[in-house]
Amino acid sequence: MMKKRLTSLALVMAMAGSLAACGGSSAPETAAPAADGTTAAETKAEAKTEAAADGKTVLKWAMWDKDLTVYYQPLIEGFEAAHPDVTVELVDLGSSDYQTVLATQLTGSGSDFDVVTIKDVPGYTTLVNKGVLEPLDDYIAKDSVDLAAFKGLTDQITVDGKLYELPFRSDFWVVYYNKDVFDNAGAAYPTNDMTFEEYDTLARSLTVDVPGQEVYGAHYHTWRSAIQLFGILDGKNTILDGSYDFLKPYYEMILAQQEDGVCQDYATLKTSSLHYSGAFSQGNVAMMNMGTWFIPTMIDKIKAGEYTDCTNWGIVKYPHAEGVEPGSTLATITALSIPATAKDKDLSWDFVKFVCGEEGADILAGTGTIPAMMNDDIAGMIASMDGYPEDENSKEALQTANLYLEMPVHAKSSEIETVLNEAHDNIMTGNMTIDEGIADMNEKVTAILAQ
Amino acid sequence: MAKTKQIDPAEVSRKLAVLEPQLKELQQKEEAETDPKKKVKLAKRIDRVREKMRQTKTGERLSRQSKRDLVAYTFLVPNFVGFAVFTLGPVIFAFILAFLKWDGNNPMQFAGLDNFMAMLGNKRFLASLRNTVVYCIGTVPLTLVAALGLAVLLNQKIKGRNFFRTVSFFPYVASLVAVAAVWNMLFSPAKSGPVNMILYNLGVSAKSLPKWSADKNWVMFTVILFSVWKNMGYYMVIYLAGLQGINSELYEACSLDGANTWQRFRYITWPQLQPTTFFVTVMLTINCFKVYDIVYMLAGGSSGVLNESAIVLVYHIYEEAFRNWNLGYASAAAMVLFLMVLAITLIQFQGEKKYAN
Numbered sequence: 001m002m003k004k005r006l007t008s009l010a011l012v013m014a015m016a017g018s019l020a021a022c023g024g025s026s027a028p029e030t031a032a033p034a035a036d037g038t039t040a041a042e043t044k045a046e047a048k049t050e051a052a053a054d055g056k057t058v059l060k061w062a063m064w065d066k067d068l069t070v071y072y073q074p075l076i077e078g079f080e081a082a083h084p085d086v087t088v089e090l091v092d093l094g095s096s097d098y099q100t101v102l103a104t105q106l107t108g109s110g111s112d113f114d115v116v117t118i119k120d121v122p123g124y125t126t127l128v129n130k131g132v133l134e135p136l137d138d139y140i141a142k143d144s145v146d147l148a149a150f151k152g153l154t155d156q157i158t159v160d161g162k163l164y165e166l167p168f169r170s171d172f173w174v175v176y177y178n179k180d181v182f183d184n185a186g187a188a189y190p191t192n193d194m195t196f197e198e199y200d201t202l203a204r205s206l207t208v209d210v211p212g213q214e215v216y217g218a219h220y221h222t223w224r225s226a227i228q229l230f231g232i233l234d235g236k237n238t239i240l241d242g243s244y245d246f247l248k249p250y251y252e253m254i255l256a257q258q259e260d261g262v263c264q265d266y267a268t269l270k271t272s273s274l275h276y277s278g279a280f281s282q283g284n285v286a287m288m289n290m291g292t293w294f295i296p297t298m299i300d301k302i303k304a305g306e307y308t309d310c311t312n313w314g315i316v317k318y319p320h321a322e323g324v325e326p327g328s329t330l331a332t333i334t335a336l337s338i339p340a341t342a343k344d345k346d347l348s349w350d351f352v353k354f355v356c357g358e359e360g361a362d363i364l365a366g367t368g369t370i371p372a373m374m375n376d377d378i379a380g381m382i383a384s385m386d387g388y389p390e391d392e393n394s395k396e397a398l399q400t401a402n403l404y405l406e407m408p409v410h411a412k413s414s415e416i417e418t419v420l421n422e423a424h425d426n427i428m429t430g431n432m433t434i435d436e437g438i439a440d441m442n443e444k445v446t447a448i449l450a451q
Numbered sequence: 452m453a454k455t456k457q458i459d460p461a462e463v464s465r466k467l468a469v470l471e472p473q474l475k476e477l478q479q480k481e482e483a484e485t486d487p488k489k490k491v492k493l494a495k496r497i498d499r500v501r502e503k504m505r506q507t508k509t510g511e512r513l514s515r516q517s518k519r520d521l522v523a524y525t526f527l528v529p530n531f532v533g534f535a536v537f538t539l540g541p542v543i544f545a546f547i548l549a550f551l552k553w554d555g556n557n558p559m560q561f562a563g564l565d566n567f568m569a570m571l572g573n574k575r576f577l578a579s580l581r582n583t584v585v586y587c588i589g590t591v592p593l594t595l596v597a598a599l600g601l602a603v604l605l606n607q608k609i610k611g612r613n614f615f616r617t618v619s620f621f622p623y624v625a626s627l628v629a630v631a632a633v634w635n636m637l638f639s640p641a642k643s644g645p646v647n648m649i650l651y652n653l654g655v656s657a658k659s660l661p662k663w664s665a666d667k668n669w670v671m672f673t674v675i676l677f678s679v680w681k682n683m684g685y686y687m688v689i690y691l692a693g694l695q696g697i698n699s700e701l702y703e704a705c706s707l708d709g710a711n712t713w714q715r716f717r718y719i720t721w722p723q724l725q726p727t728t729f730f731v732t733v734m735l736t737i738n739c740f741k742v743y744d745i746v747y748m749l750a751g752g753s754s755g756v757l758n759e760s761a762i763v764l765v766y767h768i769y770e771e772a773f774r775n776w777n778l779g780y781a782s783a784a785a786m787v788l789f790l791m792v793l794a795i796t797l798i799q800f801q802g803e804k805k806y807a808n
Contacts, residue, residue, distance in 0.1 A: 129554065130557065223754065268644075271638075271752070426758065
């Protein structure tokens with residue numbers, strides 16, 4: 001009996017141990033670096049002499065997907081050519097939970113990153129709240145960097161008048177379409193100037209629901225942003241309003257499409273975890289809204305012969321609400337920040353300035369990636385890439401009018417994101433009606449905003 | 452060895468003069484005592500006095516018992532240091548953290564019971580509590596029955612016994628990610644999903660087919676079913692060991708008395724398995740409260756965010772700690788979970804006294 005009691009006790013202990021791992025084991029004892037964070041800029045000169053063994057200064061850069069991303073190496077080579085005494089070292093934190101890992105690394109004083117990549121806005125807000133990022137305003141003023149080149153994106157990520165990150169990559173949403181599907185149906189290709197009604201009609205006209213030979217007029221990935229954020233493109237509402245009645249017509253449109261087999265069923269897509277690239281490359285999807293990050297993938301996979309059913313593709317601008325300028329779309333940014341604990345912040349800033357500036361933008365565009373600093377030359381560079389669709393519409397689709405961030409900066413953005421994701425899921429699976437889902441969002445987001 | 456000190460005869464006789472009357476007094480008491488428990492206590496005190504007298508005479512600093520104790524502690528130290536640093540310390544820290552407000556970087560603030568009050572108003576916490584309890588209530592008895600049933604069947608001398616044992620154990624060793632994907636494919640919410648196809652052919656209308664893990668009313672059921680299937684093999688093995696420990700003479704005697712199969716099970720197998728059942732129940736219940744991965748894999752989708760219909764306590768703790776960085780709140784929730792498990796364990800300790808002996 002004693003033995004079993006011990007076993008049970010041991011189990012309780014193991015349980016407690018695993019709880020602690022969840023609850024607080026990542027937590028160091030002091031919060032010192034945060035307190036120092038604001039004054040660290042003044043004392044940066046002292047740390048400047050720190051150097052690696054071979055006399056070269058090492059710059060540690062936190063990022064993800066080292067081997068899958070084409071632009072890290074050219075960027076590093078470009079920077080090292082300009083700074084012969086510096087070696088840039090990449091630290092791959094993995095893509096799926098990058099922001100969580102980064103936040104954990106920057107918690108406490110243990111990390112030694114000089115530059116960190118910021119993957120999304122909620123993650124950015126979290127780090128700013130934690131006080132682990134260095135404000136960049138002084139550096140920007142000192143080197144008179146022109147923020148106008150970022151097309152207003154930097155205004156959307158300013159927190160309390162301070163900017164803590166500088167975007168180097170900016171992707172925006174477009175509509176990908178499979179020309180073969182349109183040709184087979186004898187339909188005209190979509191254009192850069194479609195209203196949502198025209199888009200809906202077009203998608204429906206292409207749909208074939210014969211079992212075994214289904215063609216879907218549209219495809220929506222399971223992300224909230226793929227459907228919910230149609231609603232903010234008229235510029236009248238934001239996703240942080242606390243009142244979401246404006247989403248109703250868009251949900252009605254998509255749910256009707258789902259009901260009629262115009263797009264695949266959300267619940268099935270969710271449980272099968274079908275990737276959007278898998279859906280589009282099967283060749284039975286006419287149109288799919290997705291970010292420009294999919295362009296290099298399409299080009300590469302078609303070249304490699306992996307995608308054989310969607311080789312004849314094109315891009316057009318997002319559909320727009322009645323009376324709104326075409327080219328308004330959603331944007332996500334990938335940005336660089338300097339952690340408050342960085343050793344030599346001037347050097348870190350040099351690197352940030354290089355990657356986010358014109359030289360970096362040229363290098364990025366050369367790899368098919370859309371840089372945050374966008375002008376006509378760079379758009380032309382991407383559009384003239386080998387493998388990019390050759391029609392004029394696809395080239396013009398890269399010109400955007402208004403860019404809205406998928407999630408604007410807000411202290412509570414990660415809590416709000418959870419509520420919005422949950423409501424989206426409930427509406428799309430039919431667990432809630434549209435009205436119930438919207439009421440749920442209104443109630444919960446208002447409660448979060450009131451805290 | 453330098454363990455003996457200089458013996459001063461005068462000092463020794465002075466100490467012995469004190470100790471000897473003590474010893475005598477205790478011995479008399481012991482003889483006069485009738486209560487056996489008190490007698491044992493007195494005997495122990497006598498031993499201690501004797502040991503002191505021996506130490507005084509020989510001049511040793513440490514008694515034999517303390518020497519033995521020291522050796523034992525030396526062996527325990529390496530393990531204990533690891534436990535203290537990696538388990539005990541963080542546990543204590545988490546308990547303190549439950550009363551603080553902290554995001555990991557900014558200075559900690561004392562929050563009193565705010566974290567616990569916030570829990571009561573947090574719909575996601577209440578949903579996770581409800582789902583965890585539902586999951587436990589569903590999983591524990593079902594797994595127990597399935598495991599016991601399998602064990603009894605596979606304890607008999609049937610053809611291909613080892614094959615079937617392996618088949619039952621396989622889900623437990625298979626990768627969770629892989630089998631969850633297969634499970635979601637079988638229980639696809641579409642009409643063309645294999646399970647739904649069967650239901651449809653059995654006459655369930657297309658509209659009312661369940662969407663399984665994407666359906667708020669069916670998601671916990673799907674998770675419970677999956678969990679039972681995945682874990683029953685493991686508990687089956689424990690039950691098999693228990694079954695083989697039952698004395699076959701009991702069955703012999705039983706069949707001489709003309710008991711049928713059910714009676715054999717009811718009056719021999721089941722009572723003899725009481726200790727095993729107790730152990731399995733403790734393990735299962737505690738594991739059920741810790742569930743996280745199964746729900747995440749089945750109902751998380753591509754965003755990895757669990758809905759109120761599927762969220763469980765451990766996930767809620769994770770989400771608050773590492774998505775929202777409310778470390779204090781998350782620790783408070785962890786403490787609630789800990790107290791629940793502790794309460795269950797204490798209840799089961801009570802039950803153990805009744806059953807296991």
